[in-house]
Amino acid sequence: MRFLTAGESHGPQLTGIIEGLPAQLPLSAEDINPWLRKRQGGYGRGRRMVIETDTVEFMSGVRAGRTTGAPVTLVIRNTDYRNWSEIMDPAPGNEPRKKALTAARPGHADLSGGMKYGHKDLRDVLERASARETAMRVAVGAVAHKLLGAFGVRSAAYVPGMAGVWSERAFDWSLLEQIEASPVRMTDPSAEAEVIGRIDAAKAAGNTLGGIIEARFQGVVPGLGSQMHWERKLDGRIAQMAMSIPAVKGVEIGAGFENAMKPGSEVHDAIYWEAGRGYYRQTNRAGGTEGGMTTGEELVVRAALKPIATLMTPLPTVDVVSHTPADAARERSDTTAVPAASVILEALVGIVLAQAYLEKFGGDTLEELVERVERYKARVLAY
Ligand SMILES: Cc1cc2nc3c(=O)[nH]c(=O)nc-3n(C[C@H](O)[C@H](O)[C@H](O)COP(=O)(O)O)c2cc1C
Numbered sequence: 001m002r003f004l005t006a007g008e009s010h011g012p013q014l015t016g017i018i019e020g021l022p023a024q025l026p027l028s029a030e031d032i033n034p035w036l037r038k039r040q041g042g043y044g045r046g047r048r049m050v051i052e053t054d055t056v057e058f059m060s061g062v063r064a065g066r067t068t069g070a071p072v073t074l075v076i077r078n079t080d081y082r083n084w085s086e087i088m089d090p091a092p093g094n095e096p097r098k099k100a101l102t103a104a105r106p107g108h109a110d111l112s113g114g115m116k117y118g119h120k121d122l123r124d125v126l127e128r129a130s131a132r133e134t135a136m137r138v139a140v141g142a143v144a145h146k147l148l149g150a151f152g153v154r155s156a157a158y159v160p161g162m163a164g165v166w167s168e169r170a171f172d173w174s175l176l177e178q179i180e181a182s183p184v185r186m187t188d189p190s191a192e193a194e195v196i197g198r199i200d201a202a203k204a205a206g207n208t209l210g211g212i213i214e215a216r217f218q219g220v221v222p223g224l225g226s227q228m229h230w231e232r233k234l235d236g237r238i239a240q241m242a243m244s245i246p247a248v249k250g251v252e253i254g255a256g257f258e259n260a261m262k263p264g265s266e267v268h269d270a271i272y273w274e275a276g277r278g279y280y281r282q283t284n285r286a287g288g289t290e291g292g293m294t295t296g297e298e299l300v301v302r303a304a305l306k307p308i309a310t311l312m313t314p315l316p317t318v319d320v321v322s323h324t325p326a327d328a329a330r331e332r333s334d335t336t337a338v339p340a341a342s343v344i345l346e347a348l349v350g351i352v353l354a355q356a357y358l359e360k361f362g363g364d365t366l367e368e369l370v371e372r373v374e375r376y377k378a379r380v381l382a383y
């Protein structure tokens with residue numbers, strides 16, 4: 001299964017094409033739209049999220065509520081486009097365009113992208129660097145999760161800490177409803193209140209905030225990915241996908257960074273076996289992968305998000321047209337997007353897992369795939 005996305009943040013639409021899905025997968029907009037709603041949420045988002053109500057349309061590959069095996073084309077329209085159609089017009093002329101951006105923002109893609117692609121209106125850079133693109137990737141992720149659901153995988157995303165505040169309450173699957181109800185997707189109401197106060201204060205000060213996000217997957221079969229070659233290692237593929245989320249600057253699987261400072265006896269997860277249960281661990285510090293393969297234990301992926309780059313109290317920069325010192329550009333912006341990013345992480349790691357399932361088990365129809373997965377599960381149990 002491969003996919004491509006296209007579309008500018010303020011263009012008419014985002015487009016995604018997924019190729020390699022099995023036929024007969026039940027699929028409707030209602031499998032995708034709740035993911036899009038969750039991605040738009042979270043305390044600290046800017047006014048753009050009030051303008052958009054992201055919903056998906058199928059343009060190919062789905063008929064009568066199920067996939068046909070053909071490439072699936074997804075579209076999300078940008079409501080905000082009606083305010084940007086002149087600025088984004090592909091026809092020549094009408095230059096210099098309104099809202100041209102020349103004061104490169106430290107921390108955003110503006111300067112590097114401008115130098116690389118030769119743009120002096122840095123809007124030509126930011127339109128695609130923008131995390132708006134993640135709306136379509138989350139839609140693709142929602143399709144991947146539909147497939148994972150058929151294999152018995154379930155997932156969650158939450159925020160263990162942000163804005164300098166750690167949650168005191170560890171994640172538990174019984175807290176899912178509470179996480180969904182939390183405006184910052186945290187498990188701990190007192191941490192949540194503190195974080196909300198800090199977001200308000202940061203916004204008032206023209207500042208921005210980052211944090212840590214985590215996605216978890218239960219019911220993943222052991223042996224996805226491979227130790228045999230670097231590019232097939234699933235931990236590496238997950239890290240690449242996680243790091244590709246805008247503003248993510250660190251990724252770990254399990255207690256990756258903490259484990260590095262401890263002796264092996266306190267890190268590695270002892271192996272046990274029981275008839276009817278097969279192999280299992282009592283700890284999961286590895287976070288669900290060993291040797292570039294899933295272990296069958298819960299997959300735990302964490303990522304670190306830097307604070308949003310656009311500051312309403314801007315940092316010094318240089319204007320790329322005049323080469324004179326300037327205040328960095330102030331664009332309408334989020335104060336923080338950490339809760340949304342946790343949803344993005346969950347969706348996107350789902351894509352990597354769905355790809356790994358499809359590689360290992362193949363099959364042109366969902367039924368064929370599920371049969372193969374079930375047969376493998378039985379074989380693993382007897383191993
Ligand atoms: C959901 C989400 C929303 C974001 N919103 C903004 C924003 O409003 N303003 C901004 O400057 N950066 C925002 N970012 C971060 C930038 O897109 C990102 O920092 C930029 O593209 C540079 O890429 P890098 O940080 O990965 O190096 C957001 C990121 C995510 C995941």
Ligand SMILES: C=C(O[C@@H]1CC(C(=O)O)=C[C@@H](OP(=O)(O)O)[C@H]1O)C(=O)O
Nearest residue numbers: 046048129130131132135331332333334
């Ligand atoms: C549009 C989204 O996020 C955007 C990501 C973003 C950035 O620079 O990454 C900047 C902002 O764009 P705008 O200026 O249009 O408000 C965010 O709103 C979205 O998540 O759907």
